[in-house]
Amino acid sequence: MGWFNRSRSKPAAQGKTKSEDMWVVCPSCEAHVFKEEWHKGLKVCPKCNFHDRLTCHERVKLILDTGTWHELGGSVSTTDPLEFVDGKGRYADKAEAAKEKTGLNESVLTGRGKISGRRIVMAVMDFRFLGGSLGSGTGEKILRAATYALKHKLPYIVVSASGGARMHEGIVSLMQMAKTCAGIARLHKARIPYISILTHPTTGGVSASYAMVGDINISEPGALIGFAGRRVIEETIKQKLPDDFQTAEYLLDHGFIDSIVNRSEMKDYLMNVLRYWRAR
Amino acid sequence: MGWFNRSRSKPAAQGKTKSEDMWVVCPSCEAHVFKEEWHKGLKVCPKCNFHDRLTCHERVKLILDTGTWHELGGSVSTTDPLEFVDGKGRYADKAEAAKEKTGLNESVLTGRGKISGRRIVMAVMDFRFLGGSLGSGTGEKILRAATYALKHKLPYIVVSASGGARMHEGIVSLMQMAKTCAGIARLHKARIPYISILTHPTTGGVSASYAMVGDINISEPGALIGFAGRRVIEETIKQKLPDDFQTAEYLLDHGFIDSIVNRSEMKDYLMNVLRYWRAR
Amino acid sequence: MSMDFEKPLVELEEKMAELVKLNENEDVKFDTEIAELEKKMKSISKKTYSKLTPWQTVQVARHSQRPLIRDYITGMCSEFIELHGDRCFGDDQGIIGGFAKIDDVRVMLIGHQKGKTVEENIKSNFGMANPEGYRKALRLMKLAEKYRIPVLSLIDTPGAYPGLEAEARGQAEAIARNLMEMATLETPIVVVITGEGGSGGAIGIGVGDVVLMLSNSVYSVISPEGCASILWRDGSKAPVAADALKLTAESLLELGVIDEIIKEPSGGAHRSYSEALPAVKETILRHLEKLSKVSGRKLTERRFDKYAKIGRF
Amino acid sequence: MSMDFEKPLVELEEKMAELVKLNENEDVKFDTEIAELEKKMKSISKKTYSKLTPWQTVQVARHSQRPLIRDYITGMCSEFIELHGDRCFGDDQGIIGGFAKIDDVRVMLIGHQKGKTVEENIKSNFGMANPEGYRKALRLMKLAEKYRIPVLSLIDTPGAYPGLEAEARGQAEAIARNLMEMATLETPIVVVITGEGGSGGAIGIGVGDVVLMLSNSVYSVISPEGCASILWRDGSKAPVAADALKLTAESLLELGVIDEIIKEPSGGAHRSYSEALPAVKETILRHLEKLSKVSGRKLTERRFDKYAKIGRF
Numbered sequence A, B: 001m002g003w004f005n006r007s008r009s010k011p012a013a014q015g016k017t018k019s020e021d022m023w024v025v026c027p028s029c030e031a032h033v034f035k036e037e038w039h040k041g042l043k044v045c046p047k048c049n050f051h052d053r054l055t056c057h058e059r060v061k062l063i064l065d066t067g068t069w070h071e072l073g074g075s076v077s078t079t080d081p082l083e084f085v086d087g088k089g090r091y092a093d094k095a096e097a098a099k100e101k102t103g104l105n106e107s108v109l110t111g112r113g114k115i116s117g118r119r120i121v122m123a124v125m126d127f128r129f130l131g132g133s134l135g136s137g138t139g140e141k142i143l144r145a146a147t148y149a150l151k152h153k154l155p156y157i158v159v160s161a162s163g164g165a166r167m168h169e170g171i172v173s174l175m176q177m178a179k180t181c182a183g184i185a186r187l188h189k190a191r192i193p194y195i196s197i198l199t200h201p202t203t204g205g206v207s208a209s210y211a212m213v214g215d216i217n218i219s220e221p222g223a224l225i226g227f228a229g230r231r232v233i234e235e236t237i238k239q240k241l242p243d244d245f246q247t248a249e250y251l252l253d254h255g256f257i258d259s260i261v262n263r264s265e266m267k268d269y270l271m272n273v274l275r276y277w278r279a280r
Numbered sequence C, D: 001m002s003m004d005f006e007k008p009l010v011e012l013e014e015k016m017a018e019l020v021k022l023n024e025n026e027d028v029k030f031d032t033e034i035a036e037l038e039k040k041m042k043s044i045s046k047k048t049y050s051k052l053t054p055w056q057t058v059q060v061a062r063h064s065q066r067p068l069i070r071d072y073i074t075g076m077c078s079e080f081i082e083l084h085g086d087r088c089f090g091d092d093q094g095i096i097g098g099f100a101k102i103d104d105v106r107v108m109l110i111g112h113q114k115g116k117t118v119e120e121n122i123k124s125n126f127g128m129a130n131p132e133g134y135r136k137a138l139r140l141m142k143l144a145e146k147y148r149i150p151v152l153s154l155i156d157t158p159g160a161y162p163g164l165e166a167e168a169r170g171q172a173e174a175i176a177r178n179l180m181e182m183a184t185l186e187t188p189i190v191v192v193i194t195g196e197g198g199s200g201g202a203i204g205i206g207v208g209d210v211v212l213m214l215s216n217s218v219y220s221v222i223s224p225e226g227c228a229s230i231l232w233r234d235g236s237k238a239p240v241a242a243d244a245l246k247l248t249a250e251s252l253l254e255l256g257v258i259d260e261i262i263k264e265p266s267g268g269a270h271r272s273y274s275e276a277l278p279a280v281k282e283t284i285l286r287h288l289e290k291l292s293k294v295s296g297r298k299l300t301e302r303r304f305d306k307y308a309k310i311g312r313f
């Protein structure tokens, strides 16, 4: 369920784009792409169509109408319920460092905004923040946004990118799975749309909670999605896994993803889908 | 979906006990059993535990408290919506012959009664009546009994034994699948128990409608249960099917049967299960 | 591509094509001959198609060029957002579905998928769905209920797939559950039998407030071939069985099993998509419009009554 | 069968057994020696068990003789009617369930199944459930809701099974759906962590109105071994990880994740089923009694609030 053991699972899963001054190396096919082209192409590899990680702000910009984003839950931040210390030091310090590095207060950014003029509530995870792990702050923010959506009868969109539970918060992290799903359950009963976008990577406790129960589950090409880590599975079953195992395409074939959508078409896709909901 | 093509599918499926004066030959293992023993043993083979077919009256006697059975829907009888004639003559005549032979008006007997003092509504199919096929009279009776159960807030038990739809009533037979399931759906919404007992054999359009959607699906040892006929499947996939294919045991393994219950314990089992329902 | 009973007509058509070609290239004109031939064709066509036997209708319903679900999507819908998977086992291609827009009306479209090429047919298993197809359909119908949009179900299948794995994964259960859930789904359901309505595989997504049939489609508890081989021990008696089974739209309307027949162009829908599809679209929209005024609860009550009264008592 | 930290005690126990045997057969009596030894044992036992480290607790929680779901059924229930299957794919043995009667109270009992023999463990996959196990559990919970009886969920799993097929059939989806459905299930849910509460595999049937823990059970987001090998790159640091993870009942009570601790007999539940099981039973019945007075709707509201406030903001 942890996110750490995932980051080494396969090349594509690393997601870090080794950048030099001029160009970027695709983490999937290792093609060299001019940095400018890479960013103009929304971090999608022009060679292999791998959709590299976006920051939460990039995602907001990609999906929402310009200038319509209003952050919600900005006061919620990481907590350290276990006063956790590992070999390299205190979790609290680690969390502070993540905050400084990213400018975020947690692994998810929540707010409201508009897609082609239509009001929605959105939560966007950011893998840079402790591997997008599900901390209690993450869960709190995702639930608060769900509650906001419920109250205002607005569709809720969650963009996941996470290695899973946050070990340093122990059982409190695990409980966030139940907590967030309780929020989604209420939306479901109230017939309010909940759309889940599972981006690279979405695994462990996040895939096994809110990310997997969208009215519609959307992913991006090549995204890694799964419950258990590749290595753990290989050790358990003592055999090599197929190459496409736990890719978005694999999950589409196996019935868990409604659609794989190119990044450049994501906004239009969402707009089109949301029009099918008749609010009352 | 027809019942005819099933009766030749495998020895056990024939179910007819070749009887001579003194003894019965088990249709499954071909053991010779004294007739008296056979009947005292509720038509269960003492050698292989095969549960041979019962008539609807034998089933009522097996399950209900003595003297509590009251027939309902006795006025409903076969109809001939297609005015069907096959190579051997009119369906209407065939139906009349079945009525005379069995003393029944359709392939199902419906009524109310008590199990250990607890009031229930029950429908029991009888394979002797045109292979227990699902005619429009069958559907009507099953729906009427469901409606009676709904109105009086009584648990509903259906004992199936059928080769499937009744070809001679064509599309009208097919529609009985939807019709009966509509009745079951109402019970479900009203939180009234619906227990399905799938006896040997339950196939085709009956397995694909009310028989398969019990709160609890019960079967008897060795019963044949399935959608398509064995021969049709073998012709389609061009391979031999495993021996236990479509047996109650196979369906238990595959998640579709809650419990396989010996005939001699069926009444107690039902009584015990029904006590878990809290009527309101 | 042509069926036996069409042969005389097809021969005339070929002659006509020749004449038209000659007419273009030569100095000698065949205008009168063409007019004559046209007249003759019309008369023969009328005779051929005005009263197809049930068995001929079966052939038209199965015609390899008959419009399939993808044709209806292209021809009727300005948008189709296909949704995939049953969220449990797989994404069957024997039944597909998704959000669809017909003029201004948004629906959840589900339906059997057949193919026209061998490749397409292998992918979609010739329109014979597996349990996960029925379960995907149910998921989408529940989504339609949540989003308050109607369900449009297009039926065209020889039947549910009779395979080992399909049985193991509960073909019977999947169909049965759909029958039960569709009975109480609180959103309008319009069903159109566009080609073959094959038994349990058809009704598995075929419970609706309104059931429509194209004039050359068929709907039956068993295929005529299957029926013949069982009842007459002779598959070649299929035409007799087709007759006995009362599987044509007209018979079904009489029996009260369907609500309306959508007339196909003369010769069958495959002869003119441009005539066939608009008629289907118009009829669907008309019924959707009517149903949109009925509350969910009322719909389920009416739907119950509709099915409760099939079979005459 | 004994754990490292129990060795001194086990040695005394063996000595005691010898003495008792001698006492029976010989003329010379050892009554005083036995009394002495008994006293000593009590003292050591108290010292050994009064304050187990988290890592020692993990060992007790995993003890091969610890009571398992079948023991609880035998020990607490006067009736158990096992129900099988997810009505979709299979009947998992990693999670079992059925109607159960505890004194006069009827419940739907579900829970992980581990085994004591190799055979049992292979059958139940060591308590690691597959997606169909979670789906069976959900079906049974929905049935409990329909029949208006409470759900009792017994947790004892190293985690959901990390296998190829489990992933292919949607381990993540199955757990996620349960979390969502359990949140709004309109019947009481009492959860008891009886042994190992292993991560997502545990919470997948672990959302409840009341969550109880046996005093030597553990509940954690990851196994101490897994945590140690990730954070310290050294599996032998598991005791350190066990400490850091705050996985004991006491810690979890402090964190507000569980509601009550059920005290085990000294040395652990495996040392005396006859003491352990009645305490579990009594506690369950007490909570069921209280919950039985709350309406379904009210229950789901409270359950929501309970989980909404985990994590301090």
Ligand SMILES: [Zn+2]
Binding pocket: A026, A027, A028, A029, A030, A031, A045, A046, A047, A048, A049, A050
């Ligand atoms: Zn690339």
Ligand SMILES: [Zn+2]
Binding pocket: B026, B027, B028, B029, B030, B031, B045, B046, B047, B048, B049, B050
């Ligand atoms: Zn026998």
